[in-house]
Amino acid sequence: MTLTLLFTLGEEIYGLEISAIQEIVEDPPLYYVPRAEGALVGAINFHSQVLAVIDLSALLGLPGEKRDHRRVVLTPQFKSLVLTVGSIHRIVNLDLSELQPTPSSTGGKAVRGVANQDETPINLLDTNEVIDLLRNQST
DSSP, X not given: OEEEEEEEETTXXXXXXXXXXXXXXXXXXXXXXXXXXXXXXXXXXXTTEEEEEEEHHHHHTOOOOOOOSEEEEEOGGGTTOEEEOSEEEEEEEEOGGGOBOOOGGGOOTTEEEEEEETTEEEEEEOHHHHHHHHHHHHO
C-alpha cells in the first residue's frame, strides 16, 4: 500500500505518491514570469527558493478553469516543481501492485496506470513523464 494524494484535473481524479511531494503550500503569492509560455503560469518564493509553477491541466491538455488555492511542491528529485491542480481531495492508501493499464481512449498522457479506490478510477501520475513533457514543451 502506498500513500497517495488525490486531486482532480478536469473531470478526472488523479493520484500522486506522497513520496514525490515535499509540501502543499497554502495560497502562496504567484509572481509573473516574463515570456512565460504554455503550462508555466509563474513562480513562487518557497523557503527563499524561486520555483516554477506549472498548470498541470494545461500541460496535459485537459480542460478545467477551476484551480485549488493550494499548490503541490514536488521534492528536489522531481526538480522542486510546483503544480497547480483543480482541487485537492485527500490522502489514501493505494495498492499499486494492482494498477491497470491506461485506457487508450483517454490518451493517458503522464499516467502510469489506473487504480481503483471505492470503485472510483484514479489515474496515477507519472512525475518523470511530467518533467519530460515540460522539457519537450520548452524546446
